[in-house]
Amino acid sequence: MLNQDHKDRITAAVDAAFDQQLHFTGELIRHPSVRTEEGSAQDFLYAAMRDRGFAMDRWELDEKALKEHIGYGPSTVTYDGVTNVVGTFTPEMERGKSLILNGHVDVVPVGPEDQWNRSPWDAAIIDGWMYGRGSGDMKAGLAANLFAFDAVRAAGLIPTGTIHFQSVVEEECTGNGSLSALMRGYTADAVIIPEPEENMLVRANVGVIWFKVRVAGKPTHVREMSEGFNAIDASYTVMEALRRLETEWNAERDEHLYFENVEHPINFNFGLIRGGDWPSSVPAWCEFDVRAALYPGVPAEKAWKAITDCLQESSKSLGTADAEVTANKTGFFSEGYVLEEGSTAELVLERCHQDVFDTPLETFTTPGYLDGRVFTLYGNMPTLVYGPISEAIHGFDERVNIESVRQITKSIALFIAEWCGVSEEEARTQNRI
Amino acid sequence: MLNQDHKDRITAAVDAAFDQQLHFTGELIRHPSVRTEEGSAQDFLYAAMRDRGFAMDRWELDEKALKEHIGYGPSTVTYDGVTNVVGTFTPEMERGKSLILNGHVDVVPVGPEDQWNRSPWDAAIIDGWMYGRGSGDMKAGLAANLFAFDAVRAAGLIPTGTIHFQSVVEEECTGNGSLSALMRGYTADAVIIPEPEENMLVRANVGVIWFKVRVAGKPTHVREMSEGFNAIDASYTVMEALRRLETEWNAERDEHLYFENVEHPINFNFGLIRGGDWPSSVPAWCEFDVRAALYPGVPAEKAWKAITDCLQESSKSLGTADAEVTANKTGFFSEGYVLEEGSTAELVLERCHQDVFDTPLETFTTPGYLDGRVFTLYGNMPTLVYGPISEAIHGFDERVNIESVRQITKSIALFIAEWCGVSEEEARTQNRI
Numbered sequence: 001m002l003n004q005d006h007k008d009r010i011t012a013a014v015d016a017a018f019d020q021q022l023h024f025t026g027e028l029i030r031h032p033s034v035r036t037e038e039g040s041a042q043d044f045l046y047a048a049m050r051d052r053g054f055a056m057d058r059w060e061l062d063e064k065a066l067k068e069h070i071g072y073g074p075s076t077v078t079y080d081g082v083t084n085v086v087g088t089f090t091p092e093m094e095r096g097k098s099l100i101l102n103g104h105v106d107v108v109p110v111g112p113e114d115q116w117n118r119s120p121w122d123a124a125i126i127d128g129w130m131y132g133r134g135s136g137d138m139k140a141g142l143a144a145n146l147f148a149f150d151a152v153r154a155a156g157l158i159p160t161g162t163i164h165f166q167s168v169v170e171e172e173c174t175g176n177g178s179l180s181a182l183m184r185g186y187t188a189d190a191v192i193i194p195e196p197e198e199n200m201l202v203r204a205n206v207g208v209i210w211f212k213v214r215v216a217g218k219p220t221h222v223r224e225m226s227e228g229f230n231a232i233d234a235s236y237t238v239m240e241a242l243r244r245l246e247t248e249w250n251a252e253r254d255e256h257l258y259f260e261n262v263e264h265p266i267n268f269n270f271g272l273i274r275g276g277d278w279p280s281s282v283p284a285w286c287e288f289d290v291r292a293a294l295y296p297g298v299p300a301e302k303a304w305k306a307i308t309d310c311l312q313e314s315s316k317s318l319g320t321a322d323a324e325v326t327a328n329k330t331g332f333f334s335e336g337y338v339l340e341e342g343s344t345a346e347l348v349l350e351r352c353h354q355d356v357f358d359t360p361l362e363t364f365t366t367p368g369y370l371d372g373r374v375f376t377l378y379g380n381m382p383t384l385v386y387g388p389i390s391e392a393i394h395g396f397d398e399r400v401n402i403e404s405v406r407q408i409t410k411s412i413a414l415f416i417a418e419w420c421g422v423s424e425e426e427a428r429t430q431n432r433i
Numbered sequence: 434m435l436n437q438d439h440k441d442r443i444t445a446a447v448d449a450a451f452d453q454q455l456h457f458t459g460e461l462i463r464h465p466s467v468r469t470e471e472g473s474a475q476d477f478l479y480a481a482m483r484d485r486g487f488a489m490d491r492w493e494l495d496e497k498a499l500k501e502h503i504g505y506g507p508s509t510v511t512y513d514g515v516t517n518v519v520g521t522f523t524p525e526m527e528r529g530k531s532l533i534l535n536g537h538v539d540v541v542p543v544g545p546e547d548q549w550n551r552s553p554w555d556a557a558i559i560d561g562w563m564y565g566r567g568s569g570d571m572k573a574g575l576a577a578n579l580f581a582f583d584a585v586r587a588a589g590l591i592p593t594g595t596i597h598f599q600s601v602v603e604e605e606c607t608g609n610g611s612l613s614a615l616m617r618g619y620t621a622d623a624v625i626i627p628e629p630e631e632n633m634l635v636r637a638n639v640g641v642i643w644f645k646v647r648v649a650g651k652p653t654h655v656r657e658m659s660e661g662f663n664a665i666d667a668s669y670t671v672m673e674a675l676r677r678l679e680t681e682w683n684a685e686r687d688e689h690l691y692f693e694n695v696e697h698p699i700n701f702n703f704g705l706i707r708g709g710d711w712p713s714s715v716p717a718w719c720e721f722d723v724r725a726a727l728y729p730g731v732p733a734e735k736a737w738k739a740i741t742d743c744l745q746e747s748s749k750s751l752g753t754a755d756a757e758v759t760a761n762k763t764g765f766f767s768e769g770y771v772l773e774e775g776s777t778a779e780l781v782l783e784r785c786h787q788d789v790f791d792t793p794l795e796t797f798t799t800p801g802y803l804d805g806r807v808f809t810l811y812g813n814m815p816t817l818v819y820g821p822i823s824e825a826i827h828g829f830d831e832r833v834n835i836e837s838v839r840q841i842t843k844s845i846a847l848f849i850a851e852w853c854g855v856s857e858e859e860a861r862t863q864n865r866i
Contacts, residue, residue, distance in 0.1 A: 108710075108711045108713065108714055109710040109711050109714070110710075111710050111711075111714065111717045111718070112649070112717060115649070115717060172711075172713065173712075173713075208713070210712050210713075216545070216548070218828065218829065230702070230703065232703045232704075232706050232721070233672075233703065236669050236672075239669075269663070269712065269713065269714075269715060270665045270666065270709075270716070271665075271709045271710075271711055271712035271713060271714055271715070271716055272665075272708065272709040272711070272712060273665050273706050273707070273708045273709060273716075273719065274706065274707055274708075275705065275706045276703075276704045276705035276706060276722070277541075277542040277704075277705065278541045278542050278544075278605075278704055278705070278827070279606075279643050279702065279704035279705060279722040279723065279724040279763070280541070280605065280606075280643075280702065280704060280724045280801075280802070280827065281541055281544065281702075281704055281827040281828075282702060282704070282827070283703070283704055283705065283706075284544045284545060284548065284828075285544070285545055286706065288665070289709070289712040290712065291712040291713045330712070331712065369713070394711070394713065394715070395651065395714075395717075396651065396717070
């Protein structure tokens with residue numbers, strides 16, 4: 001356990017550098033790191049890690065290798081030039097436990113930009129919030145990881161365990177970024193991922209499957225509409241069948257530990273739709289993208305079978321032999337995970353959180369995908385997904401609460417110090433910061 | 434009335450040149466004249482008309498002028514380089530009645546080409562059908578107009594009334610092509626448009642309105658799906674409201690002469706849909722294109738008001754103040770028309786049809802848009818929409834029945850001769866063909 005002097009020095013150091021941390025976070029937000037365009041943001045983070053003296057590693061994702069892993073999510077893009085960045089701090093003498101501080105650098109598209117009150121990339125600070133796509137999800141967290149480490153150092157302390165700072169891609173679509181980092185050999189005694197989790201710790205979350213449904217048939221002129229098959233109308237029939245499956249799965253929540261009290265744990269989202277070619281032609285095709293969720297413990301293959309069975313059944317209900325319903329995996333093919341209660345890592349975080357927030361650490365179940373499943377399911381590492389308050393992630397005017405970021409940074413800094421252990425820096429170097 | 438000798442000579446001349454006519458039709462189909470790309474097909478028709486000695490006219494559509502006309506359909510494309518072609522035959526001495534032979538050169542998109550059994554542009558002839566996008570709708574008709582005239586001439590006869598051969602654009606989306614021809618001053622005592630009408634005459638047809646509906650709202654991360662607004666789901670709610678309006682209008686068919694026995698005269702077609710940006714973001718927007726129909730006699734503005742009222746009402750039912758439903762006109766804004774019974778033009782066509790087909794001319798009501806409304810409503814001309822048997826227009830493997838094309842050509846040729854009158858060509862020139 002940390003002594004009060006160390007705690008005070010560390011939290012004071014977070015405060016002292018917090019303006020700089022916000023400036024850094026804003027710069028990171030200004031890199032519009034949507035999928036496959038993370039390069040400049042990774043350059044920025046690479047430089048920031050290198051400047052801290054970390055041993056640097058950067059590599060392109062290897063789809064062929066990833067495909068061999070059960071946690072792989074089929075990609076619809078090429079990974080040419082798409083890289084992870086990891087910076088490793090190694091103590092002179094390894095005495096404490098090791099730690100991975102992970103975050104994803106990819107952000108989701110902004111949607112119709114005219115519905116934003118300002119540019120999604122300007123990182124404006126207004127009334128205690130920092131705005132921008134990726135501000136909450138999760139560039140504030142990526143910055144917090146680095147500045148938490150800085151605070152420990154600025155407090156005149158040196159961690160005595162190895163720390164891997166990971167900036168990964170693909171968290172918003174496949175999870176292949178963290179998976180690639182795991183497959184590259186990065187493991188540790190615990191993992192922290194400061195996703196925007198309302199100052200709480202994630203106890204459990206769902207798995208996610210992405211798939212594209214194509215409904216196709218025989219079109220006609222509108223004048224013969226009743227003879228033809230309208231793929232847009234038919235798509236809604238198929239969506240209704242999927243909604244019934246979603247209802248079934250939600251009804252089973254009592255059978256799944258930590259999900260009993262989640263109001264609607266299983267969300268099927270119809271996120272994209274495209275269909276038809278001409279207003280006066282009955283549309284021959286329609287495609288829509290679905291994001292479905294599954295409980296921890298349910299193999300993705302089992303959920304996928306239920307989904308494809310549902311689609312096959314719905315195709316019969318379209319009432320014409322001309323209709324064809326097909327589905328393809330297009331991203332996440334992931335299982336959910338549970339953070340087992342009682343780990344040492346969680347106990348340490350509870351203490352750090354209590355010190356900073358003066359309230360007990362709450363845990364909760366989230367119905368969204370998290371890379372935590374990679375480290376938990378395939379690396380057997382206790383993984384603490386724990387991060388700041390945000391609003392409108394994936395929406396317009398996404399923002400992160402600045403005071404919350406400050407506190408989370410302090411909490412992570414204390415965690416580093418207690419988990420990895422610290423030694424006092426020698427006097428001769430104490431003044432350098 | 435034509436004497437039997439003239440009839441025999443004319444129909445024999447159609448037969449004699451029919452291989453050539455099919456060849457010409459095939460060449461025309463091989464020009465993929467989708468919207469705004471009609472240029473090369475118009476070049477081809479221009480040359481064909483010029484070679485027949487017609488006085489040629491070709492002009493670019495003038496959107497600004499068109500907008501002043503009540504029959505204008507708002508265009509979503511620019512008309513730079515988009516032209517109509519008209520060739521005029523003028524007799525030495527005008528004794529008979531004048532005639533417009535109209536056809537549209539634009540064709541609808543092919544849709545997913547892999548669902549065609551062959552290229553949509555190869556104009557293959559198989560088992561008595563000519564295939565290809567636009568084969569039925571309506572390049573066979575455009576060719577029939579010219580070859581019907583040729584047959585009269587090849588029979589050694591010269592029409593004694595003026596004939597305008599029109600190849601217009603924009604029939605599949607706005608009707609602005611024929612409207613532009615009318616506004617340029619082209620009128621006649623009757624009009625024939627050989628659209629694919631199953632060897633029948635159109636008695637009445639619907640008006641058509643095209644519009645795009647945009648449903649927009651406030652999106653969120655899927656984990657907060659129940660708080661957010663899903664524009665794709667909401668679009669379906671809006672579509673259902675439009676379907677109820679469609680049902681209401683169909684229930685009124687008894688009040689509309691010639692529509693009492695049409696099974697489903699009013700078709701609302703959802704022809705295109707586009708929405709959302711990311712599978713795991715609740716979609717903020719969705720747009721769909723609607724083709725709606727209205728009865729003859731119903732002003733387009735009145736139908737439009739009912740549609741926009743319906744949309745406004747449906748937006749309230751979305752249950753969130755964040756939802757916005759807007760609609761814009763995107764093409765046809767046209768009223769339907771009725772071909773009044775008892776016109777001389779129709780009587781003449783009845784006779785010609787009986788002569789060729791040996792069965793009485795049937796009339797029918799069609800629930801599809803026709804340029805006939807331009808000539809009927811705004812030019813007060815008896816307009817005979819009458820053409821060959823087709824299958825799968827606007828669909829895959831569109832085709833036109835070759836024997837039907839032959840007969841329709843004969844029927845039009847006899848009509849030219851009777852309507853315009855003919856004089857015997859002088860002996861010295863009889864051998865030139």
